[in-house]
Amino acid sequence: MAEITTGRREAQRWQLAADVLTAYRRNPHASRVRLADGLHLGSGTMSELVGRLLAHELLREAPAPAAGRGRPTTLFRPHSNAPAVIAVDIAAAGWQIGVAGVDGRFTRHGGAAHESYLPAVVLGKVRTAITAELDHLGQRAAGVAVSIAATVQGTLVHSSALGWEAESLESLAVGLPLTLCNDATAAGVAEARRGAARGANVSLHLHVLSGLGGGLCVGGVPTVGATGAASEYGHMPFGDPTLPCECGARGCWLQSVGGVALARAMGADHLSRPEQVTAAWAALGKLEPSAPVPDAVRSQIVALARGTAGLVNGLDPEVVTLGGLAPKLRAAAPKEFDDAYLAGLMRYRRPRPPRVRDGKLGTDAPVLGVVELALDKALNASALALRAARS
Ligand SMILES: [Zn+2]
Known part of the structure; x- marks a missing residue:
């Protein structure tokens, strides 16, 4: 019981820090002052939160590009040890894979046109690529995000575009939290948040x-x-x-x-x-x-x-x-x-x-949207408190 109470208290302590990370993701070029204003946080509270995010290697500060005269300012960037999600889009024509960090930016690492639509073939290739990303990310890997041209029900997908009937995507989790979303719905999330x-x-x-x-x-x-x-x-x-x-x-x-x-x-x-x-x-x-x-x-x-x-x-x-x-x-x-x-x-x-x-987001909209949903889970207050307790 005492442990639960401590856990909840810690999660509460991380709630505002999680809010700062969410605000940062929606506006990665905002200054510290603008993020604080948007969240109605005083400068003292913001300083404490930023200090914690920097100390726990979630963010780092980098000089902003020079913009005329005036005091040089800094922007936030993902820390190189910060959590990242492995992101996949499975479309009718092919698939792509990449990673996204706490800024939600998707970096494409590979992909291919479908040579076969057999679920075992497509999912086998995608799983191999996910495993390679996991090997590379190690402890930083915080989830697998998949947008797919399919109706999604839990971990089951039905896709007339791919000719799949009730296929399970559970094998793509590789031991990490799995976030699945219909590609069109995910594109809507991306347009709502960043487009x-x-x-x-x-x-x-x-x-x-x-x-x-x-x-x-x-x-x-x-x-x-x-x-x-x-x-x-x-x-x-x-x-x-x-x-x-x-x-x-x-x-x-x-x-x-x-x-x-x-x-x-x-x-x-x-x-x-x-x-x-x-x-x-x-x-x-x-x-x-x-x-x-x-x-x-x-x-x-x-x-x-x-x-x-x-x-x-x-x-x-x-x-x-x-x-x-x-x-x-x-x-x-x-x-x-x-x-x-x-x-x-x-x-x-x-x-x-x-x-x-x-x-505004073009063909990457589905993968950007499912990244957002996966990062909502990977960077919520409980997840941040757990990560801090383990470090
Ligand atoms: Zn119909």
Whole structure:
């Protein structure tokens, strides 16, 4: 009992330090004064916290790049002994791996296109790469973060993009805490915390690749539902009700928006999943700004905009961000998008509709998002107290 009490007291002592680390991660170029202001901390408290973070080798101080005259200032950098997470993105076309430290920056170390979609083959290669990263990081390794083009339920994933049915990803944990997240939902976390929705408390992200997914974040935290499988927006019945979906339902939105739908409209539905997405990118890339937009693309833009409006009516976000193919789709016919978006909104929303912004983080958005979720666990007050007790 005494031990539990001590542990809780220690965790409480580390809570503000954890808050400083979170604020730093969201704004790695902020000065000490700005971080303190943002957290409403006095200079004495901030000095104590920073001293502790430096002494425990979580952060180090480095001179800021010179910016004219005035007192030279310092910025924080991750300490070379600070915790880091091994981060993996498993997409429809291939996978990549890297590491991210307490600043949340992802450094890519490798990856490859899928030669085979067999789960044992893909997961075997990824596990080997994770083990190599673990050997390199040693005691610093604080978790494994995986974003995947799949519905995630606990450690089980279901993926029509990869052709996987209820595969377990437990083997990727290699003895570390494992954080799994659907790639589109993870991209939404990254955009909410460090991208186009930064500053919005409630943000909706829509990510179009072979299909369509996304996520709703509140305070940068994704709403994942009772079993972790929420935000499968692509399987909402916003599509053509006559079209069956691999999920078992009919009329799913992703049957009308995304690489698979575009490939079907272009008569290229014989292509494999990653080829369909590549074909969709290529088709969108060939559109000239002044040329008429093909009907197949136009109907996708309208379907995307109408569904976006439906989700805005249902979820009430401050901002909507678009990722994957979605910004390119919208750019092909922005007026059609805006008209369909406004027409789908409830009338009272139309004078001030939530802004729909292009994502800022590009193809790394999913891995950056799952890194954030893994670091939330690795750097929370209890984890910091435990690490301090062991050192
Ligand atoms: Zn479906």
